[in-house]
Amino acid sequence: MYYLNKSNEILKNNEIYIPGGVVSLNRKSDPNICFVKGKGSRVWDIDGNEYIDYQAGFAAAFLGHNDEQVNEAVKHSLNEDMLLMGAGPTELEGEFAELFCKAVPFAEKIQITTSGSEATYHAIRLARAATERDHVIIIQGGYNGWFNEVAANVISDLKDVGERVSPGEYPYDGLSAGVPDSTKKLVHIVNFNDLESIDFLLTKYPIACIILEPILQNIGIVLPLDGYLQGLRDRADRDGFLLIFDEVKSGFRHAIGGYQSICGIQPDISTFGKAVANGYPLGVIAGKKELMDLFVHPEKSKRVLIAGTFNAHPLNTIAAIATLKKLADPSYDVYNHVDKLGKMMEEGLNNILSPYGIPFYVSRMKSAFCTYFMDHQPKDFHDLAKNNNMNFDKEYRKRLIQKGIFNFPLPVKQGSISYAHTEDDIAETLAKTKIVLQEMIG
Ligand SMILES: Cc1ncc(COP(=O)(O)O)c(C=O)c1O
Structure with a gap:
């Protein structure tokens, strides 16, 4: 019973x-x-x-x-009185970053957060800083976290977003109260697999980035049609906006190099979380060197802030290292x-x-x-x-x-x-x- x-x-x-x-x-x-x-x-x-x-x-x-290997690594570190604080660089962060960049072909440098939402948040901020534009495109039915720009249109009622108009964007159907109208005005929502609507938006707004799951995995498994991701890449190159792949859910699950290594399309920035530390909380922002170096730009007005007491927390980083080693080990x-x-x-x-x-x-x-x-x-x-x-x-x-x-x-x-x-x-x-x-x- x-x-x-x-x-x-x-x-x-x-x-x-x-x-x-x-x-x-x-x-x-x-x-x-x-x-x-x-x-x-x-x-x-x-x-x-x-x-x-x-x-x-x-x-x-x-x-x-x-998982035995992940837990053993964590237990061993605790038994050795591993210091659970962030005060400067750690060897662990360096080891993890190197493993990560060698595994994910389009990652030249990374930054490390505690959650997927923090990673996607920073990715959008980075794109805005790099392009000096404010408008963002997100995908109907995609999920990229809980903050203002992306907490919308995941499992919306069709009456709230309307039928597909061709080409078109949909109203911001928020998951949360408290999102300022000024933010909503900067966020444009289109359907997955719809390049026509992207073209429409590009004629209307200065777009900083599109952030999307390359496979929609928060409404089951909705796959990109042939040519869709390449079409986004081409438009990003032509119009100067950044292509952000949110691989928080697809990353490390489908291949050690992320879904980007399967589809062969290079995002400018990508974000990871979830499987990267097998249940321990860790998020990653990965990208080309020149973009990632905006986090330490010598001019204050161009520098993008990243901070967090628990960023790359040692326990989570240990777990992530053990996870990546196991995923990469051919004997498993x-x-x-x-x-x-x-x-x-x-x-x-x-x-x-x-x-x-x-x-x-x-x-x-x-x-x-x-x-x-x-x-x-x-x-x-x-x-x-x-x-x-x-x-x-x-x-x-x-x-x-x-x-x-x-x-x-x-x-x-x-x-x-x-x-x-x-x-x-x-x-x-x-x-x-x-x-x-x-x-x-x-
Ligand atoms: C694709 C995607 N991006 C971002 C997030 C947010 O990650 P987190 O819940 O760790 O903040 C999620 C979580 O489900 C996700 O599936």
Whole structure:
């Protein structure tokens, strides 16, 4: 019998002193489960329920929960009384930066923050400083963090943003109150895979940058169409704005060089987080040397500020170094393993769903997947919002959770396979999916 009595109690207690009972509103869901333990591909909640986990801390735990090598590195440092403060340069930062720049082909220099949002924040500021322009383009259905310029249009109601007009931009559909109108006026929202609208905006505003996930991974897996990323690169070169790839979710998950190493398109700046430290909090801004050196420009009026008491916190940096070493070590063969499991998941889901005759599409990039309940690969947010059967999607996720398969219980959220998953995990997931569909459709 599946129950969440203790989880519900914790949420209720937390609500007394924490608004909403959770510390990131992105974690508010139905059900809201209190997890207490994780090992490899599995997590356990406070009521003792065990799950095969595909949420992975919103895709951070790419090697799996409590990876042995990462944890050993952290434990060893603590046993050696490692100093947990930032007061000057550290050897660790240098070691991590070198490993990073050797892994990611288009990273010449990096800066290190504590979260993905800080990295994307700095990337936009850097682009504005470099171009001396203020306007920013973001993508409908993309997520780049919680600050004013980007906290908009992620899973918007179509009535708030309207139908696609051709070409066009959409109203700023904010995730937060408190964003000044002056900021909203500088932010322009277009659909993914829509170069026509970019051209339209370029004729109207001095654009500093476009920031985008090169694959939209916060509304499942929406892939760039052929020529789209190259089209952005060409326009950036022609019009002098900067192309920022937000690889906070795609980076290190699909390849050690990021998605940029797969698609071969060079961003001016890119941002990373999540998988780079396998669950420890770390963000990275990477880019060409001349851009990154704006952080130390000799003229004060051109210098971009980066600061943070906990930037490159030693514990997180140790974890990131251990993660990068493991990802790069051919004896682990991380990327082939997760791709093989991803294929098994995709094929299995296709086989199970096909006989039912309901609209569905399994979208996948290597270890990341999403089952949409619509009959084709979505091209952009409007396509998905109009066609995906959100109620079915929600119920499907809820029932899977009750059977011990944890995908985040919100429609169109990405599933993340980790290195710790096994073929048996995928087989068990598929068997339980079959039961859920029999319950739901018959
Ligand atoms: C693509 C992308 N960029 C930025 C962020 C923000 O990162 P963080 O939550 O670490 O601030 C996220 C988080 O989900 C993300 O998916």
